[in-house]
Amino acid sequence: MIRVIERSALSLFRMMESAFNQIFGERWNPWYQLGALSFYFFWIVTVTGLYLFIFFDTSISGAFESMEALTNNQWFAGGIIRSLHRYASDAMAITVTLHLLREFSLGRFRGARWFSWFSGVPLLWLLFASAIGGYWLVWDQLAQYISEITTEWFGWLPFIGDSLARNFVSNQTLSDRFFSLLVFMHIAIPLFLLVGMFIHIKRIKLPKTSPPKGLARGTLAALILLSLIKPAVSMNKADMSVSVTSIDLDWVYMNVYPLLDSWGYGPVWALLVGISGALAILPWLSPNKKNTQQAAEVNPDNCNGCSWCYQDCPFEAITMIEHDFKKGHKQAQVDPDLCTACGICAGSCPSATPFRHVDELISGIEIPSFSIDHLRQETHKKLEALKGNQRLVVFGCDHGNEIKRIADDQTAVISLPCAGLLPPSFADYISRQPEIDGVMVSGCCSQDCYFRKGTEWTEQRFHRERMPHLRTKAGQQKVKLFWAGPAEGKKLKQALTEYRIELAIHKAEETEGSGHD
Amino acid sequence: MTNWKFWAGQLLCYSLFIGFIGYFSNSPAYQRFPDNQAMIKLSLRHAGQLIGECHIRSETELAQLPPNMRIAKVCPRERSSLMLDLLINGEIVYSEEHTPRGLHKDGLSSIYFRLPVDAGNIDFKVRMKDHPSQNDYPYQLQKKLQLAPAQVLVIDFDSKAGEFIIL
Numbered sequence: 157m158i159r160v161i162e163r164s165a166l167s168l169f170r171m172m173e174s175a176f177n178q179i180f181g182e183r184w185n186p187w188y189q190l191g192a193l194s195f196y197f198f199w200i201v202t203v204t205g206l207y208l209f210i211f212f213d214t215s216i217s218g219a220f221e222s223m224e225a226l227t228n229n230q231w232f233a234g235g236i237i238r239s240l241h242r243y244a245s246d247a248m249a250i251t252v253t254l255h256l257l258r259e260f261s262l263g264r265f266r267g268a269r270w271f272s273w274f275s276g277v278p279l280l281w282l283l284f285a286s287a288i289g290g291y292w293l294v295w296d297q298l299a300q301y302i303s304e305i306t307t308e309w310f311g312w313l314p315f316i317g318d319s320l321a322r323n324f325v326s327n328q329t330l331s332d333r334f335f336s337l338l339v340f341m342h343i344a345i346p347l348f349l350l351v352g353m354f355i356h357i358k359r360i361k362l363p364k365t366s367p368p369k370g371l372a373r374g375t376l377a378a379l380i381l382l383s384l385i386k387p388a389v390s391m392n393k394a395d396m397s398v399s400v401t402s403i404d405l406d407w408v409y410m411n412v413y414p415l416l417d418s419w420g421y422g423p424v425w426a427l428l429v430g431i432s433g434a435l436a437i438l439p440w441l442s443p444n445k446k447n448t449q450q451a452a453e454v455n456p457d458n459c460n461g462c463s464w465c466y467q468d469c470p471f472e473a474i475t476m477i478e479h480d481f482k483k484g485h486k487q488a489q490v491d492p493d494l495c496t497a498c499g500i501c502a503g504s505c506p507s508a509t510p511f512r513h514v515d516e517l518i519s520g521i522e523i524p525s526f527s528i529d530h531l532r533q534e535t536h537k538k539l540e541a542l543k544g545n546q547r548l549v550v551f552g553c554d555h556g557n558e559i560k561r562i563a564d565d566q567t568a569v570i571s572l573p574c575a576g577l578l579p580p581s582f583a584d585y586i587s588r589q590p591e592i593d594g595v596m597v598s599g600c601c602s603q604d605c606y607f608r609k610g611t612e613w614t615e616q617r618f619h620r621e622r623m624p625h626l627r628t629k630a631g632q633q634k635v636k637l638f639w640a641g642p643a644e645g646k647k648l649k650q651a652l653t654e655y656r657i658e659l660a661i662h663k664a665e666e667t668e669g670s671g672h673d
Numbered sequence: 674m675t676n677w678k679f680w681a682g683q684l685l686c687y688s689l690f691i692g693f694i695g696y697f698s699n700s701p702a703y704q705r706f707p708d709n710q711a712m713i714k715l716s717l718r719h720a721g722q723l724i725g726e727c728h729i730r731s732e733t734e735l736a737q738l739p740p741n742m743r744i745a746k747v748c749p750r751e752r753s754s755l756m757l758d759l760l761i762n763g764e765i766v767y768s769e770e771h772t773p774r775g776l777h778k779d780g781l782s783s784i785y786f787r788l789p790v791d792a793g794n795i796d797f798k799v800r801m802k803d804h805p806s807q808n809d810y811p812y813q814l815q816k817k818l819q820l821a822p823a824q825v826l827v828i829d830f831d832s833k834a835g836e837f838i839i840l
Contacts, residue, residue, distance in 0.1 A: 179682030186686075246694045301705070304787075311785065317774065318716075318785035325716040325785070326827045326840040374687060382691040388698070398823050399712040404699035414703055 158442040165261035170643035177601070177641070184371045188603040190255035195353065195365040196372055197248035200379070202346070204241035205290075208234070209343075212293070216335040219295040220393045227389060239383030245287050246408045247379065252283060260438075262606065267449045268359075268471060268496045270439035275356045277436045282349040287409045289342040295335075300324075300394035301403050305416050312421035327396045359494060360608065361472050450524040451492035452499070458507040459520035461486030464623050465501035468576070470609040474501060474521075488521050498607035499523045499577030503614070506624050509581035510535070519579075526573050535582065538568035539589065546593050546656055549586050551578050553599040555606035557640050557648045567652070575599030576610030580617045580626045587634040594634045594659050598648060601641035611639050706789050711820035713759075715786040715799065717830035717837075721753035721773055722804040750779040753804045757784060759828075760798040792822040799828055799837055812837060 173187045180186065186193060211234060213222035226234035256276065259265060265273035288306065292299045307321040323334050357363035366372065391404055405413060416424050434441075456479065465488050466474045473494035479485035488501070501521045502508050508519035508528040517529040538549065544566035552559030553575045563569040572578055575597055583595045597614060605611040616622035618637055626632050636658075638651045706712075727748040735743045752773045759767040767786055774780035796817045800810035812830070814837035820826060827840040 176686070179679065179686060181679075242698060243691075243694050246698050247690075250694070308785070308787070318783040319718065321785045322716050322718065322783070325714055325829075326825070328840050329716075374683065375690075378687040378691045379694075382695050386695045397825050399706070399710075399825050401704065401706045401708055401710070401823055403703045403705060405703045406699060407697040407701075408694070417705060 158438070162261055162263055165257060169258055169261050170641065173601075173604075173641060174643040177644070180371070182601055182603045182639075183368055184374070185603060186367075186371060186375075187254075187258065188601070189364070189367040189371055190251050190258060191357075192364045192367040193251045193371070193375065194248050194255060196367050196375070197244045197251060198346075198350070198353070200244040200376070201241055201248065204237045204244065205346075207237050208241060212339075214336055214339045215332045216295060216330050217332075219293060219335070220390065223294050223296075223390055227387065231387065235387050236380065236383045239386075239388040240379055241290075242388040242406075243379050243382050245290070246406065247375070249283065249287065249408045252280070256280075256435075264606075265439050266442065267439075267444045268451075268473070268494050271359050272356055273439055274436055275352065275358075277432055279349060279352045279356060281432070282345055282352055284409055286342065286346045286349055287406075289338060289345060291406065291409075292338055293342055294390050295394050296390035296392060297394055297400045298391050298403055298405070300396065301400045302410070302413075303394075305413055309416055309421045309424070312425065324396065330396065359471060361470050362609070449495075449497045451495035451497060452490045452501050452521055452523045454488045454490060454521050455518050456480040456487050458505075458518055459487045460506065461488075462506055462623075463488070464504040464506065465521050468500050468504040468609065468613050468622075470498070470500060470607055471496055490521070496607060497523045497525060498574040498610060499526055499572065500574055500607060500610055500613060502526075502528055503574075503577045503579050503617070504624065505579065508579040510585040511581060523573070523577075526577065528579070531570070531572070531577075531582065534570055535586065538570060539586070539592065542566065542568050542591070546659060547591060548594050548596060548652070548656070548659075549592060550596045550598060550652070551575065551582075552597075553606070553610065555642070556600040557598055557642055557645060559598060559648070561645060562649060562652055574605070574607045574610040575614045576605075576607065578614065580624055583618070583635045584626055584628040588628060592634075593663070594636060594655060596636045596638060596652065596655060598638045598640065598651075600639065601644070602639040604641060615639075706823075709792050709822050710789045711792045711822060711824045711826065713761075713788045713790055713797070714825060714827045715757075715759055715767065715784060715788075716827060718781045718783045719755060719801075719803065719830050719832045720781045721755050723749055724751045724753050724805070725749035750777045752779055752782075755782040755784065756802040756810075758798075758800050758810075759786070759788075760800075761790065762796050790820065792820050792824065794819050797826075801830070801837075811835075814839075 169187065173185060176185045176187055182188070208226065211222060211226045213219055223238070227238055228235070259273065288302060292302050303324040304321070307324055310316050311318050311320045323329060323331065357365065412424060412428065452473070459479070461476065461479055461482070463476050463486065466476050471494050473491050475489050475491070476486040477489045479487040499522070502519055502523060505519045505521050508522065510517065510532045517532050519528040522528050535549070542565070546566055548567050550559055550562065550567060550569045552569060552571045554571055554573055556575070559569040559571055578597060583597065586592050586595050597618065599611050599614065600606050602611050602615070613622060615637060617625050618635060620626060626635065636655050638648065640647045640651070727746055730745050730747060735745065754773065755771045757767070757769060757771065758765055766788060771782040771784050772778060773782050794817065798813065798815040800813040802810050803812070812835060814828070818826065829838050829840050830836070831838050
């Protein structure tokens, strides 16, 4: 059931991503930057919040007036900044929600990735608490409504009780002391949120916490424009002797409040705690299928301690320890709890080369579900089966474009768990076969590798910017890289056709050149 | 995609994004109650009377205790629940028993209750007992009031004076 929902959501996301690729290009596509955008909005909210705090009167009698003065007397600065503070926090809630849904649709909550998923769940509560606390401080009628409902809602819990709601029961019971506590909480909760966000990305290497400049500028400009067109304003000043009948709710954050009025507090607690609990245990409700995620294994005999795998692992699953038997040398060690079995480590291993003259090719590190020896055998098998005048080998990845669709007599396709698993030496090896005209390496979209760094590292390895890189001239001439998301089937076909034409022209030029000689 | 289409597409997406945020950040307005309704809030904290009699320890009992615990008069800690009723126009709209807080039930009882009512003339009565032995309600307040639409009437209890008050 979960996988069915997952697949349906994924096809919806793929459709959107594909459309946005046309508009923004892969680099600026916001769907690939949802986590980074959330961080970005957090910083906008923080910086604008610091400015607001300078002018904010933290007493219950002065809070409303200070916000009004800020909004009206300096609309060009405080007014815009207040609006930006509100709209950026709304934007953050949207990107966070989409980020959660997208990661779910991609199944990025299973196996070793459970930690990021699990640690993200409390962040939702902290985010909503931060935002609702902010609305409370303005002390307008919206704040009055929030104070009444929120205190009653929390007061429903047996260990809190009714006395919380009593603080906001009438104008006489309001106290500056309690209001100061709310101000403190509006600073403390976002700080906890920040710490939580840090923990959330703790287990991944080089996390993407800032969006590309173009997208950052675009979203900031859009939010400033919105602040100018529709400045954030307060409702009337709170007055506890008059109840608020019609409220201008922020539906992004307060969508649950009308439910509190109609369902009552217990059922809403059950709903929210139920959803949070279900999200938290999702990695265990729908675990990985058996044998699909066996952690990478190190073979000390073939590990020379180069540490390239350690540098390339996107999930920090590898550490370097003293070698088992080579004195003064290092060897890799894999933490199976952190390993996603992407195979990027195998692609970085210098011993994972088909040029080695051994019966069974065992590299220093590899994943059991797709060993380097299996890759070599598969490659040989596919090469032998190729026919025709222009023979190509295409390597793809299981999470990117479905390369099986382009397989034919002249095109051998080999799908890997991740494109990063392919050691560049394989491209060198195949390119040296005279009957093979070219090698194409494809995978996920360049900005959205399923295993985070597979496309980026492969790109760098094949462009000789990262070790291990292509070594032979033939390899450099005959290899083509092409990245496209799973929904970009047409693009891959087109790229393959163009590549064939390119190779044909090159071959013709070469023949012509040798004829002149 | 041509350059102008690229930028126009982005402009459209950003417009939709800020349009969504701009609209849903304070719209549509949520109508919580009909405009002609008022609100009664019953909110009080009061400690019920102690349950049980104090006990004077005999000399023998005192001698059996460690020296630092030899206190002659021992009173029970547990307090009575509060029994509170709210009647509007003669009809009971709220009737609850509230146990004191604390593991030994020796704390205050806290009550908070909110009730929307139609604005206009109302005759309300609130009554409370704070000991099980009380047959009648020793604390009562009855009033006829005219409530304006959206008006909030808060009924509290002054424990020192032993009477209900309207805030």
